[in-house]
Amino acid sequence: MQWRRAEFVVCDEQSMVDAKLVAEWLAQTHWASRRPPAIVAQLIEHSLCFSLLRADRFIGFARIVTDRTVFSWLSDLIVCAEFRGQGLGKWFIECILRHPHVSNTQVVLQTSDAHGLYEKCGFELSGKLMSRTSQGPRN
16 A cells, blocks of 8 residues: 655555664664664564655655554654654654554554654543563563
């Protein structure tokens, strides 16, 4: 599935994801800086991934973990720094929310610093979310 806006494209084709670049970008974030490339490759493989492209250049990434019925988790949304401030993040989110595996589900996410962006797309802050940090593999 693809969405177009001028020279930009959002697509859900797994083959368009540049896993090496995603790992590099995530290593620079406060939420995923400790994820090794092998883990990033696995999360890409097991998620519904979205690429933001300008021509054929990979400039953004996001992923959804979903049951495709009632629940979706939006995670790891990144737009390359040189393309920020152009409304691409909002458009990227809007495209993802229109995807048929996502559009009829409750979409949640976690952010510590991008509330304004997500509020523009209809997200509301909730005091009900709980989380648990991974403790590693379980036996």
